[in-house]
Ligand code: FES
């Protein structure tokens with residue numbers, strides 16, 4: 001069995017080294033807030049944090065997680081930056097269909113962890129890998145700025 005720390009809780013999962021972390025989270029652990037979009041690290045829907053850094057869980061073999069702490073959309077609201085981002089998302093009604101938004105929030109929370117008051121260029125760079133088919137980009141940028149103040 002493999003030990004994982006997810007959202008502050010200890011889990012034991014029976015997963016081979018090469019199983020993508022996204023599969024582990026959704027199918028073995030039952031945390032389905034993290035979404036499958038492309039499966040090839042091109043859309044950002046599957047973004048989670050490893051020790052606070054955003055990663056694409058669809059292409060990350062669980063064998064490479066090691067003892068790093070995993071945070072998913074179910075747990076990011078327990079963190080300072082995640083809480084601020086989620087509040088701003090609600091206040092500015094960012095979400096449209098919602099499918100991409102777990103990944104957007106995870107990337108935005110990680111950005112605030114690195115840069116407390118990001119400018120447009122920093123936001124665009126950090127969020128460039130998160131695709132939204134509903135084109136909520138303008139509200140996402142506004143919400144990140146609101147969360148930062
Ligand atoms: S599902 Fe992982 S980046 Fe698209």
Ligand code: FES
Nearest residue numbers: 097098132133134
């Ligand atoms: S809100 Fe629909 S894909 Fe982003």
